[in-house]
Amino acid sequence: MSIFWRRFRRNRLAVAGAVVVAFLFIIAIAAPLISPYDPNEIDRAHILEPPGPEHPLGTDDLGRDVLSRMIYGSRISLSVGFVAVGIATIVGIFFGALSGYYGGWVDRIIMRFVDIMLSIPTFFLILAVIAFVGPSIWNIMVVIGLTSWMGVARLVRAEFLSLKEREFVLAERALGAGNMRIIFSHILPNSMAPVFVSAVLGVAAAILVESALSFLGIGVQPPTPSWGNILTLGKDNIEIAWWLSVFPGLAILITVLAYNLVGEGLRDALDPRLWGSER
């Protein structure tokens, strides 16, 4: 653990990413305390005002404060990111563990299913499903989760394949441990490092998909604010109100970048192959 922290701390970009991630968490949790206005408060006297002392990031076409809407929007992004990744991770671990532990025809069926899922362009699948079940934040979380578990399944399968032959697992079997105990108590805890890394990277991908869906109008529905649907307003008013496009765009960029940096930092820090060279 200490080697892990030392290696992670040495990676400045990853630490910067972690700081941004922590900062975004605080903003999302403290949204009602720090946002200057009610995000849905319409003010017809101040429509499409540029950034100024009253509204630091300007107002939109209904006179709503963009800063407040972005602060509340961060809650959407983070919750979609985490719930979708949570679903993907659970589904991926389930199928990956079955596949790697039991092998044989179970493995072949699951892996062919993974190949099929990977061969479908995910974004269009999501579009089609959302068009069918209707846009809501819960549907989006579930659909993103159910279309992004394949990477986790492959990682977990690979870990199980190598761990199930390890001596400590064989020793447990000789001692009379059943399959469930071996899977949950011995193999799974030792295969979580790569899953953890892929989950952090997955949060970034899920946030991006949610923003794209909201931008296309089939994601989070107005008046609930999300970075994606603020961008849509920005597109409609791009010639007169640049702030409606620039700030949510920057927020998405910085968030996704931060999660990716943290994920890659974790990956490098957790990779034991890189440990020997420097202490």
Added chain:
Amino acid sequence: MKELLRVMDVKKYFPFRGGGPLRAVDGVSFTVKEGEVFAIVGESGCGKSTLARVILRLMMPTGGRVIFDGMDVFKAGGEELSRIRRGMQIIFQDPMASLNPRKRIIDAVGEPLLINRMVKRGEVKDHVVELLRRVGIDSDALYRYPHEFSGGQRQRICIARALAVKPRLIVADEPISALDVSIQAQIMNLLEDLQRQNRITHVFISHNLLAVQHFSNTIAVMYLGRIVEMARTEDLFSRPFHPYSEALLSAVPRPEVGGKAGRILLKGDVPSPVNIPDGCPFHPRCHRRFDPCDRIIPMLREVDSGRWVSCHLYNGRFGNLKD
């Protein structure tokens, strides 16, 4: 003495890309009596470890049977299987890989007690302390993790874990080969003490004849997945019959001044178990090969009381063709 373990014509083949199967274990049979120490020696890659794993049913064999205490190991299920599991334990070469890196010692050694409902949850600690004491580990080890120990200590912990289920047979798969030389003797002494005090039968697997010389009652020499010679330890050391055993023994360093130096150097490497030579598997490297060796596979037969050899040299009456 009662027979405890009977291994009958056990085979384990692995599928191998681009060629026939890899014949890791190719028809091995032997019996081990209760309280005996049965050693299996051979070069790395001769199938010793695979054989150990098959005997414990950690992998299923391609063919053959193993009878443990009257129970058919590969056919057993339910309560019978769990009795077999408790009866046989294994100790591996690498003690670090044998312990779950995320489990504290108390959990690692205590788990088999709980799985087999041998003690109540509240009594686990006392039992673990006692098990650790038997292998010479202090009780302040309880709440530490495997990486905090030395190799020798870890191997002691693995032995304690195996002892937890009160086994009657321990299969030790190269238990000292990964340890420092200074530690090897300590672990050997520990195993000998356990064998003597608790009458635990041992199948001791090693590539080092010297390590088994004083511990084992019987030695089986393996080559390419088969037993080539099986004999009482003192008989094998005083006069090996099979040319391969002869070569192995001649490689054992002898400390006596003026001890005979006549070392037999084997030519070449062990052939691949995917491509086992025709006839006697050992013939390409054999220094005594003659006419039938590259055509006819010799059978393992008892050529003298308690002495089994698979070699054409001893095909007729005992000693007929020797020299």
